[in-house]
Amino acid sequence: MAEMTFGSDNHAGMAPEVLEALAAANVGHASGYGADAWTERAEVRLRDAFGDAAFALCLTGTGSNVVALSLALRGWECVLAAKGAHIDLDEAGAPERITGSKIETIATPDGRLTPALLDGALRAKEQHHVVQRVVSITQSTECGTAYTPAAVQEIADWAHERDMLLHVDGARLCNAAVHNGCGLGEVAPGADIISFGLTKNGAMGAEVVVARNSALRGPIQNARKQATQLQSKMRFVAAQVDALLTDDRWRLHAANANTMAARLAAGIADAPGVSIEYPVEANAVFAALPAERIHALSAKHHFYIWDAPRNVARLMTAWDTTPADVDLLVADIVG
Numbered sequence: 001m002a003e004m005t006f007g008s009d010n011h012a013g014m015a016p017e018v019l020e021a022l023a024a025a026n027v028g029h030a031s032g033y034g035a036d037a038w039t040e041r042a043e044v045r046l047r048d049a050f051g052d053a054a055f056a057l058c059l060t061g062t063g064s065n066v067v068a069l070s071l072a073l074r075g076w077e078c079v080l081a082a083k084g085a086h087i088d089l090d091e092a093g094a095p096e097r098i099t100g101s102k103i104e105t106i107a108t109p110d111g112r113l114t115p116a117l118l119d120g121a122l123r124a125k126e127q128h129h130v131v132q133r134v135v136s137i138t139q140s141t142e143c144g145t146a147y148t149p150a151a152v153q154e155i156a157d158w159a160h161e162r163d164m165l166l167h168v169d170g171a172r173l174c175n176a177a178v179h180n181g182c183g184l185g186e187v188a189p190g191a192d193i194i195s196f197g198l199t200k201n202g203a204m205g206a207e208v209v210v211a212r213n214s215a216l217r218g219p220i221q222n223a224r225k226q227a228t229q230l231q232s233k234m235r236f237v238a239a240q241v242d243a244l245l246t247d248d249r250w251r252l253h254a255a256n257a258n259t260m261a262a263r264l265a266a267g268i269a270d271a272p273g274v275s276i277e278y279p280v281e282a283n284a285v286f287a288a289l290p291a292e293r294i295h296a297l298s299a300k301h302h303f304y305i306w307d308a309p310r311n312v313a314r315l316m317t318a319w320d321t322t323p324a325d326v327d328l329l330v331a332d333i334v335g
Contacts, residue, residue, distance in 0.1 A: 004321065004322075004325045005301065005302035005303070006301050006302065006303040006315045006316055006317065006329060007302050007303050007304050007316060008304075008316050009172075009200040009201070009257060009283060009316050009317070009318040009319070010199065010200060011302075011316075011318065012202070012318035012319055012320050012321075013320070014202060014203065014204050015201075015202030015203075015243075015244070015249070015253055015319060015320075017202075017243045017244070017246075017249055018202055018203055018204060018239075018240050018243050018244065020243070021239040021240060021242065021243035022204065022236055022239055022240065024239070025038055025235045025236055025238075025239040026236075030235050032232045032233060032234065033230060033231075033232055033234055034057070034230075034234040034238070036234060036235045036238070037235075038234075038235040038236075038238035038239045038242060039057065039234050039235065039238040041238070041242045042055075042057065042237075042238040042239075042241040042242045042245070043055055045241065045242055045245035045246065046208060046210070046241065046245065048245075049183065049184040049185055049245060050184060050185045050194075050196075050210050050212070051185050051212075052212075053210050053211055053212045053217070054210075054211040054216075054217035054220045055208055055209065055210055055211075055220075056208065056209040056211075056220045056221060056223070056224040056229070057206070057207075057208055057231070057234060057237045057238055057241065058207040058208065058209060058224060058227075058229040058231075058237075059205050059206075059207065059229055059231055059237065060199075060205065060207060060229070061086070061169075061171045061195065061197050061199065061207055062091045062092075062094050063207065063227055063228065063229040064195040064196075064197070064207040064208065064209050064229065065086070065087050065091065065094075065095055065169055065195045066091075066094055066095055066098050066099065066227045066229075067195075067209045067220070067223045067224050067227045067229055068167055068193045068194070068195045068209050068211075069087070069095050069099050069101070069134065069136070069167060070098060070099045070223045070226070070227060071193060071209075071211065071216045071219065071220060071223050072133065072134050072165045072167060072192065072193055072216060073099050073100075073101040073133055073134060074101070074133075075099070075100035075101060076101075076130055076131060077101050077130060077131045077132070077133035077134070078101050078102040078103065078104055078130040078131065078132055078133060078134075079095070079101060079102070079103045079104065079133070079134045079135075079136050079167070080104055080105075080106060080113075080118060080121055080132055080134070080135050080136070081103055081104070081105055081106070081113075081135075081136040081137070082105065082106060082107075082108045082111055082112070082113050082137070082138065082141070082142075083105040083106060083107045083108065084105075084111065084142050084143075085103075085105065085136065085138055085142065085169070086138060086142060086169055086171065087103060087136060087169060088103045088105055089142075098227060101130070101133075102130050103136075104121065104132070106118070106120070106121045110141070110143050110145045110278050110279065111138065111141030111142050111143030111144075111145050111278070112137075112141055112143075112145055112147055112151070113135070113137055113155060114151070114154075114155070115154055115155060115158040118135065118155070118158055122162070132162075132164065133164055133165065134159075134164060134165045134166070134167050135155060135158070135159045135164055135165070135166050135167070136166075136167040136168075136169060137152070137155060137166070137167075137168055137169070138168075138169040138170075138171070138172075139152065139168050139169070139170050139172070139173055139176045139187060139188055140172045140173075140175050140176040140179065140281065140282035140283075140284075143277075143278045143284070143286060144261070144278055144279075144280060144281060144282050144283070144284030144285065144286060145278055145279055145281050145282070146175070146176040146179045146180060146281040146282050147176065148180060149180060149182060149186055149187055149188070149189050152166075152168070152187070152188050152189055152190060152191065153189045153190045155190075156189065156190025156191060156192075157190065160190070165192040165193070165213065165216075166190060166191045166192050166193075167191070167192065167193050167194070167195070168188040168191045168193075168194045168195065169195050170187075170188065170194050170195055170196045170197055171195070171197035171199075171200055171207075172197065172200055172201070172254075172282055172283065173187060173188065173194070173196050173197065174197075174198070174201045174250045174251070174253070174254035175201070175254045175257060175258055175282035175283050176281075176282060177251070177254070178251060178254040178255045178258050179258060179281045179282055184196070184250075191212060192211075192212055192213035192216060193209065193210065193211050193212065193213060193216055194209070194210040194212070195207065195208075195209060195210075196208040196209075196210050198240060198241060198244050198250065200318075201244065201250055201253050201254050201257070201319055202244055202249075202250070202253045202319045203240040203241075203244060204240060205237070205240075206237050206240035206241050206244075208241060209223075209224065253319035254283070254319070256319055256320075256321065257282075257283035257317045257318050257319055257321060258281075258282055258283050258317075260283070260317035260318075260321040260322075260323070260325075260326050261280050261282065261283045261284060261285050261315075261316075261317045262280055263323060263326050264285050264315060264317065264326045264329065264330060265280040265285045265287075267326065267327070267330035267333075267334070268285075268287060268330055268333045268334060271333055271334045271335070272290070272335075273288075273289065273290035273293075274287055274288065274289060274290070274333065275287065275288045277312055283316060283317045283318070284314060284315070284316055284317075285314075285315040285316075285317075286306060286312055286313070286314055286315075287312065287313055287315060287333075288310055288311050288312050288313075289311055289312075289313050289333065290311070291311045293333075293335075294311060294313065297313075297329075297332060297333060298313070300332065301328075301329050301332065303315050303316070315329070
């Protein structure tokens with residue numbers, strides 16, 4: 001059995017129902033490019049979760065962000081995002097290269113944008129500057145915090161009052177929904193377009209662009225193709241979506257990841273030389289650790305240092321993290 005790690009929720013394998021769904025989808029032949037029964041079922045599940053929208057199943061989180069932003073932007077327009085946002089820091093410039101649009105970042109105390117922070121970055125439209133067109137937030141954030149639905153709606157209202165659009169990078173939308181005690185359709189109200197991820201929550205590779213704004217729906221399939229996200233054997237992506245949205249299985253997996261993060265944070269919060277850097281609201285714990293112990297701890301438990309100058313580690317839990325896994329790490333940190 002592979003060793004449990006705390007480096008990323010991407011390190012976890014597939015949830016059992018996903019593996020079973022893929023095996024079932026592997027029997028016989030089916031039409032390609034989404035003209036199959038699995039995709040039809042997945043879109044029914046997505047409509048039940050998100051309501052009236054257009055959907056494009058994708059393979060990767062970066063790809064789904066590129067598809068979403070390409071629908072919302074023209075080359076002379078730009079995106080406002082939090083400093084450290086995945087679309088800016090961790091996608092090798094793909095959104096900017098493929099859309100031709102800049103990303104402008106705003107410093108935040110905990111990964112969350114607010115109307116006040118956006119006010120400080122707003123500027124008048126004029127021909128010498130790119131036009132600020134899209135606000136992009138991450139739900140839950142790169143700092144492990146989660147927006148409340150009311151906070152998302154405030155940002156959506158702010159954007160719409162200024163003829164702007166709201167994009168939500170929902171790689172961990174499931175975790176944010178569990179934290180807020182709501183459904184997938186309620187955790188990002190007012191969003192025009194959502195990149196909805198299941199890969200970090202038990203899928204092998206399944207992401208969905210959700211276009212709620214009717215003006216963005218028409219070209220969604222063309223945008224997916226151009227961004228190299230159209231899977232010929234689409235049934236294998238759709239089967240994962242169908243499996244995890246059936247009976248809200250996504251919720252059980254995200255709830256476990258969140259609960260294990262809370263357990264970890266509670267276990268180490270009072271340890272000597274340890275401080276929790278951000279509120280633990282999803283499945284990430286950012287903890288400053290004693291510098292002299294980091295190497296041994298990371299060698300054994302396999303996590304990443306997020307902020308080297310301050311010795312801050314990012315400790316990620318996953319759908320399959322167990323209390324025993326967490327307690328071993330806690331014991332080693334507490335010493």
